[in-house]
Amino acid sequence: MVNRSILIPMRITINGKVAELVTARKTYKCDECGYPIVPHSDYYQITLGGAGLGSIKFPDRVHVHCIEKYMETGGK
Ligand SMILES: [Zn+2]
Numbered sequence: 739m740v741n742r743s744i745l746i747p748m749r750i751t752i753n754g755k756v757a758e759l760v761t762a763r764k765t766y767k768c769d770e771c772g773y774p775i776v777p778h779s780d781y782y783q784i785t786l787g788g789a790g791l792g793s794i795k796f797p798d799r800v801h802v803h804c805i806e807k808y809m810e811t812g813g814k
Contacts, residue, residue, distance in 0.1 A: 746780070747759070750805065750809070752784070752808075754786060755785065756785055756786070757783070757784045757800075757808075758782065758783050758784075758785075759780055759782055760781065760783045761778060761780055762776065762777050762780075762781055763777060764777055765777055767799070768800050769784075769798040769799055769808070770800040770801065770804035770807055770808045770811075771800075771801065771804050773801075775801060782799070782800050782801075782802060782804075782805045782808075783797045783799055784798040784799070784800065784808070785797045
């Protein structure tokens with residue numbers, strides 16, 4: 739169990755999108771900066787809130803430190 743900082747919210751809602759803090763099981767590419775998200779690190783997985791399975795199948799993934807920029811640009 740990782741002791742997460744209380745400054746990092748577990749769940750953020752962005753314009754109908756839902757970003758949830760999860761732990762990477764393998765390497766992913768960050769949708770904001772394009773650099774890898776390494777396994778066992780925490781990242782935000784972004785899905786469309788209330789949408790069907792399609793949005794969950796292809797979520798956006800961004801680093802914790804990239805979520806602010808991602809929110810500014812509104813994602814893709
Ligand atoms: Zn990033």
